[in-house]
Amino acid sequence: MEKKLRKPFKSWIYNSNADFERKMEQNQLFQLQERLSEKIIAEVKQDKTFSASIPELAVHEKNAKDLEATGKNYKNVLEEKIFTDGFRIFEEFLANIFTGIFSVFPNLLLVDKDRYIDVPFEHVFINPDIKRCQDIVIEKKVKSYLQGDNISKILDRFKSTFDLVINVTPDQKNEIQRISLIRNIIIHNNSVINEIYVNSIRSFKILNDSYAQGNSILPNLESEINEQRKILKRVSEQIIKDLEKEKILKNFTRDIKARHKTRLCRVKAIQGPPARACSASGRAASGYLADRIKARACTFGSGPPNSCHPAEVNDCDNS
Secondary structure: OOOHHHHHHHHHHHHHHHHHHHHHHHHHHHHHHHHHHHHHHHHHHHHHHHHHHHHHHHHHHHHHHHOOOOOOHHHHHHHHHHHHHHHHHHHHHHHHHHHHHHHHHHHHHHHHOOOOOOOOOHHHOOOOOOOHHHHHHHHHHHHHHHHHOOOHHHHHHHHHOOOOOOOOOOOHHHHHHHHHHHHHHHHOOOEEOHHHHHHHHHHOOOOOOOOOOOEOOOOHHHHHHHHHHHHHHHHHHHHHHHOOOOHHHHHHHHHHHHHHHHHHHHHHHHHHHOOOOOOOHHHHHHHOHHOOOOOOOOOOOOOOOOOEEEEOOOOOOOO
């Protein structure tokens, strides 16, 4: 891989991983703080005189009783937040990785069929900033992946969009899919298993799940958090490990060059000077580009200007 590409790409994935680990450690601290607070409050309450001098303690006790009337306690609420935040941090990690790939290899934005992304008017004409426009395009593309797909399909993006092999096992993907379903139950159904969850578990063929419709996940949430932390850490480490492999990075760069060449060929075929259209008889394009990217070979001179007919472009006359 060219040094000018290798350095920013590796730097980006290292920073993304460091950010993920730091946020997961901070998230884990919430658990420790909850346990510590519980012990401190219990100790303070034993001294009636001292506890009476702390007005916040009375407010805490009242709020705790009000919360218990809803079927939850402080521990439950905190664990719900810890679990949902843990999954959000993992999604941010994937978003950062995708953003880094698109930033260093912007030609990959051409892979999807939908190549057009709206950019706010003011960024183009009022306060023109090409870097900001580029960031918006990448941000919207990454957001469309994370909001439009389930987590299994998002992980599959490494292969389907970037042609990168990430060695995440089917069992690991199923476990992360299960984690995302639990997250949805916490957010949308008050931590109670519903029919949607049960059907989704069956649809994804996830075997290691024992919840039945109507069950509350609150009694098991602490152990679910511990398992979530393990699997997300394991998968994130595998992603970084695979992206660091020099062989993958070299193949990645070579494929990028092939895509870039095909893109230039397409532009030349459409906008090039007369009689310099691309030939369909040249060398075959690399990778799966020949199956994905097609161009129009334009004829000039006879008929209307820039009249075109469809043809698959395999190579381009760059002279």
